[in-house]
Amino acid sequence: MESVLELREVSKHYPTHRAVDGVSLSIERGALYGLLGPSGCGKTTTLRLVAGFDSPTAGDILLNGSSLVSLKPYERNVNTVFQSYALFPHMTVRGNIEFGLKQRKAPVNDLDARVQRVVDLVQLTGKELRMPAELSGGEKQRVALARSLVLAPEVLLLDEPLSALDPNLRKQVRSELKALQRRTGITFVIVTHDQEEALSMCDRIAVMHQGKVEQIGSPEDIYLRPRTRFVAEFLGAMNWFKDIGVRPESTRVAKTGTVPAVVESSMFLGNCVQVRARTADGVSLVAEIPREENHFKPGDSVGLSWNPADEMRFPQEVN
Amino acid sequence: MQRLRALFLAPARAVNLFLFIAPMAIVLAYSLLSRGIYGGVERPWTLESYGRLFDPLYGGILLRSFWISGLSTLVCLVLGFPMAMFIARSGARRNLYLNLVILPFWTSFLVRTYAWMFLLRDTGLINTFLQWTGVIHEPLPLLYNDGAVILGLVYGYLPFMVLPLYTTLEKLDKSLLEASADLGAKPWVTLTRVVIPLSAPGIRAGSILVFITCLGAYLTPDLLGGSKTVMIGNVIQNQFTSARDWPFGAAASLALMALVMVLLIVILRRDKEQLL
Numbered sequence: 001m002e003s004v005l006e007l008r009e010v011s012k013h014y015p016t017h018r019a020v021d022g023v024s025l026s027i028e029r030g031a032l033y034g035l036l037g038p039s040g041c042g043k044t045t046t047l048r049l050v051a052g053f054d055s056p057t058a059g060d061i062l063l064n065g066s067s068l069v070s071l072k073p074y075e076r077n078v079n080t081v082f083q084s085y086a087l088f089p090h091m092t093v094r095g096n097i098e099f100g101l102k103q104r105k106a107p108v109n110d111l112d113a114r115v116q117r118v119v120d121l122v123q124l125t126g127k128e129l130r131m132p133a134e135l136s137g138g139e140k141q142r143v144a145l146a147r148s149l150v151l152a153p154e155v156l157l158l159d160e161p162l163s164a165l166d167p168n169l170r171k172q173v174r175s176e177l178k179a180l181q182r183r184t185g186i187t188f189v190i191v192t193h194d195q196e197e198a199l200s201m202c203d204r205i206a207v208m209h210q211g212k213v214e215q216i217g218s219p220e221d222i223y224l225r226p227r228t229r230f231v232a233e234f235l236g237a238m239n240w241f242k243d244i245g246v247r248p249e250s251t252r253v254a255k256t257g258t259v260p261a262v263v264e265s266s267m268f269l270g271n272c273v274q275v276r277a278r279t280a281d282g283v284s285l286v287a288e289i290p291r292e293e294n295h296f297k298p299g300d301s302v303g304l305s306w307n308p309a310d311e312m313r314f315p316q317e318v319n
Numbered sequence: 320m321q322r323l324r325a326l327f328l329a330p331a332r333a334v335n336l337f338l339f340i341a342p343m344a345i346v347l348a349y350s351l352l353s354r355g356i357y358g359g360v361e362r363p364w365t366l367e368s369y370g371r372l373f374d375p376l377y378g379g380i381l382l383r384s385f386w387i388s389g390l391s392t393l394v395c396l397v398l399g400f401p402m403a404m405f406i407a408r409s410g411a412r413r414n415l416y417l418n419l420v421i422l423p424f425w426t427s428f429l430v431r432t433y434a435w436m437f438l439l440r441d442t443g444l445i446n447t448f449l450q451w452t453g454v455i456h457e458p459l460p461l462l463y464n465d466g467a468v469i470l471g472l473v474y475g476y477l478p479f480m481v482l483p484l485y486t487t488l489e490k491l492d493k494s495l496l497e498a499s500a501d502l503g504a505k506p507w508v509t510l511t512r513v514v515i516p517l518s519a520p521g522i523r524a525g526s527i528l529v530f531i532t533c534l535g536a537y538l539t540p541d542l543l544g545g546s547k548t549v550m551i552g553n554v555i556q557n558q559f560t561s562a563r564d565w566p567f568g569a570a571a572s573l574a575l576m577a578l579v580m581v582l583l584i585v586i587l588r589r590d591k592e593q594l595l
Contacts (some may be wrong), residue, residue: 023522045400051497052500052501053497053500053501072500073497073500073501074500074501074502074503074504074505079502080498080500080501082493082494082497082498084494085572086492086494086495086497086498087498088495088498088499088513089517090516090517097451097502098500099499099502099512103502103503103505104503147502148501148502151502151503212509239592
């Protein structure tokens with residue numbers, strides 16, 4: 001597959017720190033690509049470099065093979081959905097959506113039809129004349145999406161698109177967003193700090209840490225085969241048995257096992273039971289076991305074990 | 320609770336009553352009396368002073384005052400907008416620049432206006448310098464004309480424009496400017512379609528402040544405009560001093576106030592409609 005967006009050794013250095021440090025990415029056309037990392041890892045800065053709000057101190061950004069770096073934000077065929085949505089408060093829903101089309105050099109003769117199509121696409125029909133202040137959080141987000149999608153950009157950049165939404169709404173919007181991406185076929189680059197969000201939505205994920213890319217891969221790759229301790233721990237809870245890492249859901253608890261420990265607590269989580277245990281060395285471990293296997297009480301001596309296939313090893317790292 | 324409230328409000332009420340309402344009542348009473356021979360007022364009560372306001376002479380002066388004030392307001396807006404924008408975006412140095420804007424208020428306005436006279440007059444700094452460099456041979460007529468008055472008004476009241484503009488521009492969400500550029504708008508379009516509409520409250524507040532202050536100005540036209548540029552403020556002042564016609568001066572100042580208030584009500588009412 002050809003790549004629509006390519007970052008080559010892109011850096012953004014400030015006098016005091018390196019926000020982005022030698023990032024290289026190749027994003028396939030039509031993909032839903034995730035930039036995942038903790039706050040301050042440089043993912044939003046990377047997005048801003050692509051949009052053109054900041055310029056890189058080194059490296060090159062290519063859209064369809066040609067460099068974007070010298071272009072102004074209004075000359076780039078990429079659009080952004082802002083974390084706060086940044087809707088123009090003095091314009092109606094329709095005014096916001098039309099805004100970009102009206103900036104085109106040649107007058108857009110099917111403007112009404114295009115606006116109508118995208119309004120239908122994001123299910124805002126009938127709300128075209130509302131002001132942003134009269135919309136709910138979810139509706140505001142859909143206006144922000146529509147305003148960008150109507151321009152049919154090569155790449156749509158979404159900065160933490162779900163973070164301003166009500167938690168109950170997030171899971172629903174996640175699948176809506178993915179469906180929207182599939183229907184339009186536009187390449188989405190989503191910045192998020194929520195690993196569950198990234199795993200459930202994205203085709204490919206780049207995990208960032210301290211301005212650098214730690215690993216790029218499919219959701220399965222980075223969750224099941226993390227290349228570094230950081231990736232392993234950022235994507236989910238980990239139990240560390242010296243250099244071997246095992247996820248809680250792969251850790252088994254029995255009367256006897258490879259690692260002896262004492263149960264500290266067992267907590268009912270609904271879909272499973274979480275057992276906390278401590279080894280003789282004082283290491284605290286967590287196992288998530290099926291409800292029916294739970295017959296452990298605090299103070300019980302147990303043994304923890306795991307399937308060797310579920311082991312994660314990080315030999316290249318000095319701990 | 321109710322009594323405590325009344326107690327705390329009492330000083331403000333007293334100040335308003337004795338220093339605002341009472342003098343206004345006196346001015347109103349004077350405007351309805353006849354002119355005394357050596358100044359002051361006498362009976363009988365009459366509306367004659369108000370009748371004289373319709374003299375074309377005063378209508379002309381009033382129009383001229385509106386014109387000069389309007390032009391000064393426009394110049395203040397054109398100069399003040401980029402200034403306010405610059406200050407709002409200057410990060411840590413913001414307070415320094417704001418203090419610089421306010422700095423002239425630390426000196427008497429009268430002294431500062433005299434300073435302009437020294438700069439602008441025929442033997443002033445500017446003309447002397449230009450003649451010394453040989454650019455001109457005759458001094459330029461810089462003082463005692465409309466231009467000098469507008470210059471003085473703009474100089475004096477620019478901070479009244481910059482401060483309210485700064486307040487709205489500072490609150491303007493920066494991501495809206497980025498969103499505008501992101502959607503393909505060139506800087507000029509972002510300015511006219513996003514920044515200016517969203518800073519309308521500041522533009523309005525600044526313009527009202529500057530316009531009203533200019534309309535009532537008498538010191539600036541008196542000193543910089545000489546005898547040629549008379550504004551309504553000079554007419555009023557003149558009635559209480561050399562012309563010794565207190566009733567007419569009182570009537571003219573009340574008429575000016577009424578006019579400004581009607582204007583304000585119209586503008587503010589239109590604002591409310593826009594908001595709804």
